[in-house]
Every structure is written in C-alpha cells, then in structure tokens.
Amino acid sequence: MSxxxxxxxxxxxxxxxxxxxxxxxxxxxQSRFFRSLMHYIxxxxxSAMTIPSIFYATGSMVTAAAGTAVALILAWFxxxxxxxxLCAAGTALLTGLII
Amino acid sequence: xxxxxxxxxxxxLPIGLGYLSVxxxxxxxxxxxxxxxxxxxxxxxxxxxxxxQVAGIEVxxxxxxxxxxxxxxxxxxxxxxxxxxxxxxxxxxxxxxxxRLLLSYxxxxxxxxxxxxxxxxxxxxxxxxxxxxxxFGWVLGTFLGAAAGEILPAAVTEAMGIMxxxxxxxxxxxxxxxxKRVLYVSAAAIVLSLLFRYVLTSVSSGFxxxxxxxxxxxxxxxxxxxxxxxxxxxx
Numbered sequence: 001m002s003x004x005x006x007x008x009x010x011x012x013x014x015x016x017x018x019x020x021x022x023x024x025x026x027x028x029x030q031s032r033f034f035r036s037l038m039h040y041i042x043x044x045x046x047s048a049m050t051i052p053s054i055f056y057a058t059g060s061m062v063t064a065a066a067g068t069a070v071a072l073i074l075a076w077f078x079x080x081x082x083x084x085x086l087c088a089a090g091t092a093l094l095t096g097l098i099i
Numbered sequence: 100x101x102x103x104x105x106x107x108x109x110x111x112l113p114i115g116l117g118y119l120s121v122x123x124x125x126x127x128x129x130x131x132x133x134x135x136x137x138x139x140x141x142x143x144x145x146x147x148x149x150x151x152q153v154a155g156i157e158v159x160x161x162x163x164x165x166x167x168x169x170x171x172x173x174x175x176x177x178x179x180x181x182x183x184x185x186x187x188x189x190x191x192x193x194x195x196x197x198x199r200l201l202l203s204y205x206x207x208x209x210x211x212x213x214x215x216x217x218x219x220x221x222x223x224x225x226x227x228x229x230x231x232x233x234x235f236g237w238v239l240g241t242f243l244g245a246a247a248g249e250i251l252p253a254a255v256t257e258a259m260g261i262m263x264x265x266x267x268x269x270x271x272x273x274x275x276x277x278x279k280r281v282l283y284v285s286a287a288a289i290v291l292s293l294l295f296r297y298v299l300t301s302v303s304s305g306f307x308x309x310x311x312x313x314x315x316x317x318x319x320x321x322x323x324x325x326x327x328x329x330x331x332x333x334x
Contacts, residue, residue: 003138006159006168008104010144010152013172014179015204022183022203023196036320038181040284041312042208043274045150045175046267046317047288048311056263067258071265076270082120084119088265093258 025053058092067092106227110217113210114229115236122237124262125152131260132160136245143241147207147234151176153263158305159321171305176313182211191220196224205230280323288315 058064071088080085102251122143129139134156146152154171183206202223210229214221223287248256275282295307302310 001165003134003159004141007138007142009165009168010142010155010166010172013169014151014176016146016177017173017205018179018183018206019200019203020183022206023199025184025187028243033320033326035162035181037316039325040281040316040319041174041249041258042150042178043271043281044288044312044315045102045308046271047285048292048308048315049154050264050267050271051289051292054261054268057260063258064261067261067265068268071261071268072272074175075269078131078273078274079269080117080168081266081269082117084269085121085124085262085265088268089259089262092261093255095253096258097134 058096060096060099063092063095066095101224103222104224104228107225108232110213110225110228111210114213114298115232116286117209117236118132118233118235119240119243120150121263121266122240123244123247124266125149125250126246127256127259128153128156128244128263129241130245130248131256132156134159134245136249137199139245140238140242140263144234144238147237148176148179149263149266153303154308158303161305163303163305167216167303167305170309171289174237176308178208179206181210182206182208186221187213189215189221191222194221194223202226202230205234207233209233224282235333280325281320283323284315284319287318288312291315300320 012082054068055061055064058067067088071084074084074087109125125143126139129142130136131231134142141153142155146155152170154175158168158171186206198252201281205226210226214226215230217225244259247259271285272282275285291311291314292307295302295311299307
C-alpha cells in the first residue's frame with residue numbers, strides 16, 4: 001500500500017476514536033476498571049515505545065545513551081518537554097563529535 | 100474578532116509553540132522512514148497526535164499490515180476517547196452535532212487538559228481557536244523538520260532522532276516520580292518491550308507496542324485501580 005493509503009487509514013481510525021464519544025455519548029464512564037485501564041495506557045505506551053528504541057534513535061548506542069541520561073535527569077527535575085528533548089539531542093550531537 | 104475565539108488562540112499559543120518543536124522530530128523521523136515532505140505534512144495534519152504518528156511511521160517503514168496499523172492507532176489513541184467523554188461534559192449549550200463533529204478532530208492530551216481546566220464552559224470558538232493555533236504549530240513543525248531532514252547534515256538529524264523519545268521521557272518521568280502505581284506499570288511495559296525486542300523477535304514492532312501497553316495497563320488496572328476522582332492525566 002502507498003504511504004498516503006496508510007496515512008488515510010490512520011487518520012480515519014484516530015478521528016473515529018475522538019469523534020464517536022465526543023458526539024454520541026454524553027455521560028461519564030462508571031466502570032472503575034475501565035477508567036483505570038485508560039489512566040495507565042498512555043504511560044504504558046510511551047514506556048514501551050521509548051525503551052529500548054531510544055538507544056537506536058541516533059545511529060550510535062553511545063550517543064543515544066548519553067542523550068537518554070541527560071533526558072532522564074532533566075525530566076526528573078520537571079524541565080519542560082522542549083528543554084528535555086533539545087538537550088537530549090544536543091548531548092547526542094556533542095557526544096558524537098567527541099567520540 | 101470573537102472574544103471566545105481570541106481567548107482560545109491565547110490559550111493555545113503555548114501548546115502550538117510546544118508542538119512546533121516536537122513535531123520537528125516527527126518530520127525528521129518521517130523523512131528517515133521514506134516519506135517525502137508532502138506526505139509528512141499530510142500525516143501530521145490528518146492525525147494530530149505524537150505517539151500515534153511515531154508508531155504509525157514505524158509500521159509503515161516496516162511495510163506492516165492494515166490490521167496492524169489500525170490496531171496500533173486504536174490502542175495508542177484510545178485515551179482520546181476517554182478525554183472526549185470527559186470534555187463533552189464541559190461544553191456549553193452552543194455545541195451541537197456539527198461543532199462536535201468538527202472539533203473532535205483536535206482532542207489531544209494538551210488541548211484536552213487546557214480546555215478541561217478552564218473555569219468557564221468550553222464554547223466552539225474557544226476550542227476552535229485553541230485547535231487552530233495548535234494544529235498550525237504541529238503542521239509547520241513537521242514541515243520544517245522534514246525539510247531540515249533533507250538539508251541538514253546527517254550528524255545533526257541523527258542526533259535529533261532522539262528528540263521525540265526525550266519528550267516521551269519528559270512526560271512519563273515526572274508522573275512516575277510522584278505515583279508508584281504508574282512506576283510499576285511503566286516498568287512492566289519496559290520489561291515486556293525488552294522481551295519482544297530481544298527474545299520474541301518474530302512479533303512486529305506495532306503489535307509489540309500494543310501487547311506491551313495493554314498487558315501493562317491491565318496489570319495496573321487489576322492491582323492498582325485508580326480512585327473515583329477524575330484522574331485522566333494530561334501528557
């Protein structure tokens with residue numbers, strides 16, 4: 001399939017996920033189990049997507065590990081997303097120049 | 100200009116600026132996966148979601164199946180359904196079906212959080228203004244990243260490949276630090292993800308993310324159910 005075909009399917013699925021509950025339902029979800037599941041999904045997704053992929057994100061395990069370490073430290077101290085992301089990339093770039 | 104619309108634009112400005120920088124990484128990632136610039140821009144304009152797009156790019160790069168791309172989007176973006184439900188309680192009376200159909204396009208983590216936290220009820224022009232400026236930042240950033248991906252030296256774009264993951268870390272770590280339950284769920288997802296990457300290698304990346312996320316979230320929902328208050332997190 002072409003890339004545009006894939007994009008179209010993605011967009012359709014994503015739109016329906018947002019549109020159907022927004023348009024059709026007007027009540028709160030009661031199930032505690034379901035709400036718990038929804039609460040945890042984003043963190044589970046992001047964790048699984050980040051580790052171990054982040055170590056392959058720069059083409060060099062060493063520069064990626066350096067960037068990851070900096071990102072972890074800055075995130076621990078609640079730095080804004082953009083600061084964490086840019087410093088991780090900057091660290092990876094500098095590490096790559098040194099090694 | 101409509102007062103509500105202007106308030107929406109102002110509320111959306113920081114979101115748009117944040118998106119501008121993050122989607123830069125999406126643009127670079129898409130070019131690396133074989134997209135051209137228009138395709139990268141359409142991807143961002145049509146989806147308006149970071150994790151979903153990254154997972155989608157991975158599936159496309161690996162020439163995954165239609166089922167795989169549908170399921171990855173479904174699982175990764177399912178949280179928007181919950182946000183849409185919550186937000187639909189906070190809309191003012193001028194929201195009718197056409198406005199809901201149109202503006203549901205822009206329910207993202209950040210827009211949800213900003214709209215939900217508003218003192219006043221959310222009106223269509225307010226939400227529309229917020230979405231407009233956010234989506235503009237998202238699409239522009241993707242374009243700039245994609246263009247840069249074709250122009251900048253490889254050393255720079257390769258280093259920038261880490262930006263999105265850095266952002267994911269910045270979303271998860273502050274929550275993990277304060278909430279042990281999320282820490283356990285995150286750890287479970289990471290263990291499973293490592294297992295799929297290095298042991299069960301026949302499972303493709305899209306399905307692996309789905310299985311890891313659902314299994315880890317189920318583990319959390321069974322052993323650490325959340326309290327009754329509104330706990331949807333912005334991310």
